[in-house]
Amino acid sequence: MLAADVLSRIAAELALFASVGFLLLGLNDLAVDIIYLTRRLWRSRTVYRRYRKAYASFFCFNKNPGFMAIFVPAWEESAVIAAMLKATLKRLDYPDYRIFVGYYRNDPATGAAIASIADPRITSVEVEADGPTTKADCLNHLYDALIAHETVTGRRAKAVVLHDAEDLVHRYELRVFDGLIGRAAVVQLPVLPLVDRNSRWISGHYCDEFAEAHIKELVVREAVGAAIPLAGVGCAIERVPLAKLAAQHEGRPFAGKSLTEDYEIGLRLGGLGLKTMFVRIPSEPGEPGVVSSRGYFPSTLGAAVRQKARWLGGIAFAGWDRLGWSGGLGERWMRLRDRRGPLAALLILCAYSAAFLWSQLWLADLLGAPIQVRIEPLLATLLTVTGWLLLWRVLMRAWFTASAYGLEEGLLSMPRLFVGNLIAVLAAFRAFSRHVGGRSQTWEKTQHIFPKEAVL
Known part of the structure; x- marks a missing residue:
């Protein structure tokens, strides 16, 4: 009985801590939901009644479409980089761009795969160092290559577009960037992971998270006046602001020691008072979906944990030191949300531990052991409220995922x-x-795959 009382007390304390934390996080999420739904209702009653729906296919080229530089950093990507480049060259509907692909001197297989795609629009850039360094360091070498290209040709890029070696690039992407860069220093398109039928649970959970983040979260960030963090793919950075960042950091616009250089650069540009923009625009009438960057995400537990750990480390831990808490109320609120990952993980662990302990005590009670599990009224109220908030959260997640991927997903x-x-x-x-x-x-290396049908 004494041991059971101790376990019951431990479970109650863990549940109390988790419930208070989930209540605060749940109310925070609820505020974001209310802002999003209110904004969506208001726009449906005003903006969408006054103006015709825009489609990327209707975006007219400027009389002189800008030169776009696409940066693709690569480390041990020989399995996918050739297919990605071939598909990108085939798909892009834009007349003036160049793809700068970076690889390391101790990764000759990737270099050979890049060289196998003979096209004048591709510039292969060897990093004169043994890899891997950081993704940001590779991007800085690509920036140097762009400067050299601009010096030789006398043509300055309008924007730098970021992509990864496994990305499936939308055909209208550069057209959208050309139309919007200038109105904003940064333009981020949605990132929608491809559904991996062989990894419906691990790879599939990225579909859920990105559907909610890139349908709701980034829209709310923009609405409250916070800067848009870049996802590292499907985004464009205006050339002049990028040069300003480079001038402030010894010619290196990308934070070479950062694990999340893409996230940081959006916030740094926003901190300079420049406009950052998130854009969801349908491709063309009759075609489902929006102009977005797509690709397969990690399909194994180990790969997903390594990737998420890099994001958490760069945003929640290092980001606190590197970026601080500058900006207005909306910016500080969003940075707080960005950095809550470790706390949320601790709360989840406490909640699951409490549930496990209570399940064992209730099981012993069902089997006839003289054990009574008591839950204090305050804790019971907290559990009820957080339970309803959890149900709302689950339904919202399902709604956003279904809107992007269908009812089954x-x-x-x-x-x-x-x-x-x-x-x-x-x-x-x-x-x-x-x-x-x-x-x-x-x-840290993650094994990637590229959709073969995209090359056909």
């Missing part, structure tokens, strides 16, 4: 929430241990 998003929680907890532990241990931050 929307329904799967509900049980996938537990998979995402497990990955978040493991990633938080990994990120924390690496941050506290002061381990050197290098580019």
